[in-house]
Amino acid sequence: MRFAFTEDQQLLQQTVHEFLQAECTAERVRGFWATETGRSPELWSQLAEMGVTGLLVPEEFGGLGMNDIDMVLLMEEVGRAGLAEPLISTAAIAAPLIRDLDNAELSRAWLPRIAAGEAIIAVAHTCNAFVSDAHIADLILVRHPQGDEIHGLVRDQCALTAEPANDPARRIFSMDWTPKPLTRIAESGRARRLWADVLSRGALATAAQQLGVTAKLIDLAVAYATERKQFGSPIGSFQAVKHHLANVRVQLEYAQPLVYRAAHSVATRAPARATDVSMAKSAASEAAAAAAKVSLQVHGAIGYTWEQDVHVWMRRAWSLGLAWGSAAWHRERIANAVLDQNAPAESFGYGASIA
Amino acid sequence: MDLRFTMEQQKFREEARLWLEAHVPKENLPSFDTAEGFQAHCEWERVLNDGGWAMVPWPVEYGGRGANLIEWLIFEEEYYRAGAPGRVNQNGIFLLGPTIMEYGTDAQKVRFLPKMASSEEVWAQGWSEPNAGSDMAAIQATAVREGDQFRINGQKTWASRGAYADWLFGLFRTDPDSERHKGLTFVLVPLDAPGVKVRPIEQLDGEAGFAEVFLDDALVSVDNQLGEFNRGWDVAMATAGFERGLMLRSPARFQNTARKLVELYRETVASGVAIRPALREAVTQAWTGAEAYALNTYQTVTRLLEGGKIGAEASLGKIFWSELDLKMHETALELLGARAELLPNAPSAQGVGTWLDGYLFSLSGPIYAGTNEIQRNVIAERILRLPRK
Numbered sequence: 001m002r003f004a005f006t007e008d009q010q011l012l013q014q015t016v017h018e019f020l021q022a023e024c025t026a027e028r029v030r031g032f033w034a035t036e037t038g039r040s041p042e043l044w045s046q047l048a049e050m051g052v053t054g055l056l057v058p059e060e061f062g063g064l065g066m067n068d069i070d071m072v073l074l075m076e077e078v079g080r081a082g083l084a085e086p087l088i089s090t091a092a093i094a095a096p097l098i099r100d101l102d103n104a105e106l107s108r109a110w111l112p113r114i115a116a117g118e119a120i121i122a123v124a125h126t127c128n129a130f131v132s133d134a135h136i137a138d139l140i141l142v143r144h145p146q147g148d149e150i151h152g153l154v155r156d157q158c159a160l161t162a163e164p165a166n167d168p169a170r171r172i173f174s175m176d177w178t179p180k181p182l183t184r185i186a187e188s189g190r191a192r193r194l195w196a197d198v199l200s201r202g203a204l205a206t207a208a209q210q211l212g213v214t215a216k217l218i219d220l221a222v223a224y225a226t227e228r229k230q231f232g233s234p235i236g237s238f239q240a241v242k243h244h245l246a247n248v249r250v251q252l253e254y255a256q257p258l259v260y261r262a263a264h265s266v267a268t269r270a271p272a273r274a275t276d277v278s279m280a281k282s283a284a285s286e287a288a289a290a291a292a293k294v295s296l297q298v299h300g301a302i303g304y305t306w307e308q309d310v311h312v313w314m315r316r317a318w319s320l321g322l323a324w325g326s327a328a329w330h331r332e333r334i335a336n337a338v339l340d341q342n343a344p345a346e347s348f349g350y351g352a353s354i355a
Numbered sequence: 356m357d358l359r360f361t362m363e364q365q366k367f368r369e370e371a372r373l374w375l376e377a378h379v380p381k382e383n384l385p386s387f388d389t390a391e392g393f394q395a396h397c398e399w400e401r402v403l404n405d406g407g408w409a410m411v412p413w414p415v416e417y418g419g420r421g422a423n424l425i426e427w428l429i430f431e432e433e434y435y436r437a438g439a440p441g442r443v444n445q446n447g448i449f450l451l452g453p454t455i456m457e458y459g460t461d462a463q464k465v466r467f468l469p470k471m472a473s474s475e476e477v478w479a480q481g482w483s484e485p486n487a488g489s490d491m492a493a494i495q496a497t498a499v500r501e502g503d504q505f506r507i508n509g510q511k512t513w514a515s516r517g518a519y520a521d522w523l524f525g526l527f528r529t530d531p532d533s534e535r536h537k538g539l540t541f542v543l544v545p546l547d548a549p550g551v552k553v554r555p556i557e558q559l560d561g562e563a564g565f566a567e568v569f570l571d572d573a574l575v576s577v578d579n580q581l582g583e584f585n586r587g588w589d590v591a592m593a594t595a596g597f598e599r600g601l602m603l604r605s606p607a608r609f610q611n612t613a614r615k616l617v618e619l620y621r622e623t624v625a626s627g628v629a630i631r632p633a634l635r636e637a638v639t640q641a642w643t644g645a646e647a648y649a650l651n652t653y654q655t656v657t658r659l660l661e662g663g664k665i666g667a668e669a670s671l672g673k674i675f676w677s678e679l680d681l682k683m684h685e686t687a688l689e690l691l692g693a694r695a696e697l698l699p700n701a702p703s704a705q706g707v708g709t710w711l712d713g714y715l716f717s718l719s720g721p722i723y724a725g726t727n728e729i730q731r732n733v734i735a736e737r738i739l740r741l742p743r744k
Contacts, residue, residue, distance in 0.1 A: 001357065001358065001359065001360050001361065001364060001425050001653070001657075002356060002357050002657050003356060003358060003650070003653040003654045003656075003657045004356060004654065004657045004658065004661070005356060006356075069356050218739070222739050222740070222741060225741060226740075226741060226742060233742075233744060234741075234742045236735075236741035236742050237741065237742045237743060237744050239728075239731075239732065241741075242731060242732060242734075242735030242736070242739075242741055243728070243731040243732075243735070245735060245739055245741065246674075246730075246731035246732075246734035246735045246739070247674075247731070249671065249734055249738060249739060250671050250674050250675055250734070253651065253668070253671045253672075253675070254644070254647040254648065254651055254671075254675055255647070256651075257647060257650035257651045257653075257654050258643070258646065258647050258650060260356070260650075260654075261358060261650050264356055264358045268359075279643045279646060279647070282643065283643060283647060328636075331636055331639050331640070331643075332639075334639045334642070334643060335635055335636070335638070335639040338617060338639065338642050339617060339620055339621065339635065339638060339639065347610050347613075347614065347642075347645075347646065347649075348358075348610075348646055348649045348650055348653070349360075349428060349429065349432050349606070349607070349610075349649055349653070350432045350435070350436065350606070350607050350610035350611065350614075350649065351610075352360065352365075352368060352432070354365065354368055354369040354372055
């Protein structure tokens with residue numbers, strides 16, 4: 001029993017942190033809002049060079065061969081930086097899905113390209129009404145609506161309609177497609193089991209990003225409250241302001257271990273991993289939503305402007321809150337497991353069985 | 356990161372579980388804030404101590420089992436799971452004990468710890484005074500050094516367990532010219548010393564859970580000074596850290612309540628009562644919250660085992676567990692509906708009265724061990740680094 005990250009994991013996090021703080025500034029994020037794709041091939045290839053896109057790709061295919069626990073800290077940094085590149089679908093979901101499908105041809109076709117930053121993969125899942133980043137995807141993974149089949153589409157095998165969204169960093173699409181034998185890449189029970197982990201990995205990576213978003217929203221508010229003076233004092237010295245921020249800090253503190261534990265559960269294929277992920281996603285979504293509200297309130301009128309950066313992360317908090325299942329949706333999944341006993345749930349430590 | 360228990364830890368769990376199954380009283384003991392219940396709980400503590408389970412993480416020579424903190428969490432999990440009695444000497448074993456371990460002399464360790472582990476001596480807290488509550492640095496009770504004795508005068512209040520305890524620990528002003536945090540000394544006071552008068556105070560549940568303690572020229576040996584003279588504030592902060600943090604409120608307590616709440620929910624559903632979706636969500640949130648608290652504690656323990664310390668982040672935990680506990684009990688009372696107001700001895704209560712008791716106790720959570728408002732100030736100033744002024 002050791003609930004901590006290794007030095008190597010922290011070092012990798014630090015490296016990605018420093019890179020994103022330098023390269024993915026708020027100004028640059030706003031720049032991407034205005035471009036047609038909303039995405040940066042330059043940043044993407046730099047992330048690939050650092051090993052981020054291929055983190056979960058086995059070494060034999062050019063990746064780092066790491067697992068979901070290694071990934072979670074990096075996703076936190078991505079959230080902190082407000083980076084909207086399709087890392088969740090490509091690196092956190094598609095790479096391990098293709099890896100686990102254990103299809104040599106498929107692996108050879110896609111895993112080296114993911115690791116090299118030469119392929120972007122979108123994932124269409126029924127828990128999301130729209131498909132994120134389908135416009136730049138080299139492959140769109142989707143489950144057959146009536147069967148245990150996973151299909152892989154290229155763009156001319158589906159019809160995409162852009163859906164402008166509240167968060168300018170979001171690029172989401174309605175998608176029409178017709179399953180064909182040609183597009184099928186996996187079938188039967190294996191496909192069904194692996195598809196369940198698609199949702200777990202999507203929700204987990206999103207939850208991790210929300211931890212970063214929450215921390216950033218707190219940092220912004222603390223910095224502003226320290227500098228801004230009213231009644232002759234920094235507003236951060238007033239208890240009304242302090243207590244708002246302290247409450248959000250408490251929420252962050254207790255969302256974090258749920259996310260880390262979910263990463264461990266996914267990486268080790270723990271029986272209750274879907275429930276663990278739902279606890280992580282609901283708690284992280286709630287923390288991020290609360291941080292957005294409080295950070296805006298602490299900033300006052302200046303926070304209510306387009307120019308001020310609070311809303312860059314506030315909109316991230318909102319859009320990530322909807323992605324891969326909202327807090328309410330995941331709470332109902334927890335209830336289904338814990339209260340109705342329709343799915344595995346395990347009370348950590350307290351619920352341990354003895355041989 | 357490896358969140359699996361080792362074989363050794365699993366063996367430890369099994370040993371604890373089997374021992375507790377064989378020894379935990381089948382009937383609930385009366386409240387330890389009654390004379391009869393206090394005796395019954397002291398008796399239970401003797402059984403625990405004889406079995407070597409009274410103070411699992413303490414060194415063997417002080418009455419402990421020499422286990423590490425992970426094993427301590429495992430023991431706590433098994434303890435709550437087994438429905439074992441509350442710890443009557445919690446002020447001693449969870450708060451003062453660790454403080455003596457850190458600040459006490461060897462003689463003090465030998466003198467106080469084994470009798471604390473066995474609850475032969477039960478401890479009360481003596482922090483608050485009529486004019487020093489949240490503002491603990493406003494302490495006025497004085498201890499004047501006279502030869503090898505302190506002459507103590509003043510009044511302590513809200514002394515938990517004070518009504519039946521043998522000893523009290525607290526802060527006293529030893530430098531008459533001092534102000535605020537300076538000039539205070541941490542002193543251990545026997546409650547049977549001449550000049551000490553204890554007046555029990557009935558709490559919200561009608562039981563004497565705490566007391567006022569009047570000190571009128573009470574004489575106490577200087578051997579009972581814990582830590583340095585005039586530096587008692589630092590010692591008290593360490594104790595307060597234990598109180599807010601790890602020791603006093605181990606996670607199994609809340610996981611146990613969450614499990615009972617889930618069972619109550621299922622029973623209510625089975626009885627055919629329609630449950631509002633918001634209540635279903637509240638039960639789910641309670642369970643999730645208890646898990647989050649447990650996981651966070653395992654993170655903290657890992658850090659401590661690797662040489663880290665608990666600092667201001669204990670304040671995060673104190674807010675979290677106290678609000679979680681309150682919310683869980685509020686939710687239970689909502690599930691109980693009309694039966695929520697019944698006392699345990701009401702003919703229709705059918706055991707539901709324990710939720711009411713728990714609810715009344717949970718209301719004290721945001722107040723004791725430093726009010727949650729004080730904790731929020733600590734978080735804002737020491738974790739977020741917001742300006743004091």
